[in-house]
Amino acid sequence: MKRLTFILFAFFLSAEVSFATGQYPELIIYEGDTLKLLSVPLEGYLGEYDEREDKYPFLKLTCSTALWRSYQALWKLENDELFLVDVFLCADREKSILRNLFELDSPIKAKWFSGKLFVQHGKMIKYHHSGFAQYFEEETVVEIQEGNLMDRQHFVNGYRP
Template sequence: MPDILIYKGEEYSLHINPLDEFFYKNPDVKLPKSSTLVISSALWRGYLATFEIKNDYFFIKNVQTLTGDGKGTAESRWKSVINDIFKETMSRRLDWFSGLLILPRGKVVDYVHLGYASTFENYTLLEIDKGKCVKERHFSTEGYSKFKKKQFKAFKKTDEYNRLINKFNEQGVSKKRAIANIRNRVVYYSKKILVD
């Protein structure tokens, strides 16, 4: 289940989970524990986040967890936990986030039963820099594929690319496998639109 972005009055699925970075950088912040929390194979991260771009800024609107009835039955419901994670209203503007938001649009062209690996008819990329939307690009399936190849070529010239290769190496991942991983997820790793 993808997170949701509200942008220009429309609701989109996101092919990135912006709160992953928040939880990584803030290990003391956790989803609330509950004896009725439901973890689904469709939602391993345990939450569904809703974001919004408003006046060009990136905000978190809600974080929900799926809870059961505590009796082991199939009854479940969504419970908002945003106030447990973001206690102050001002902290809901995500100035700490820089990266690319991937918004697939249209029909599925090629279904892959693995995370965000399916291919769609169209894509929108939004570049967020310290919580502000600074660029927007639109692609067809073919255009997005070409963009990712050019993006990877440009990303290989950056210090961040070399840092990632070293990080994978420290984790025991071969250079060949690390390069393949970065190539496949270049939009996630590169954080900025590097090519026209």
């Protein structure tokens, strides 16, 4: 019985670990540089997974365990406004799906988004193999309200050598 309990425990532990995959970040053009964005502002526009799969069947494609959302978006912050520049299926820059999601030309002001953007600068100093658990030398937290910049704070993250 102890052996069976151990085997079941090991199985569930390995299953838990297998779902803990670090995710591809979004990209953002910020102050002239293309940086990693550990936020997903398009999610609110796309809606819940069930309705999104009905409305956008091409997003059912599972590209990788590192890209559960099936896309990677490119954003830009310009003149205190957040814009969606492009959306790539499976993070492949040759596979733009922007026109499949919007009937507008790029850039598209992200009026639907209110929340915080986590813009990463410098080298990664810590990584945990789960979601966006990545830590960089510096981070700018940008607060957006209906596509407009409301506030920004810059942080320098320390680490022990």
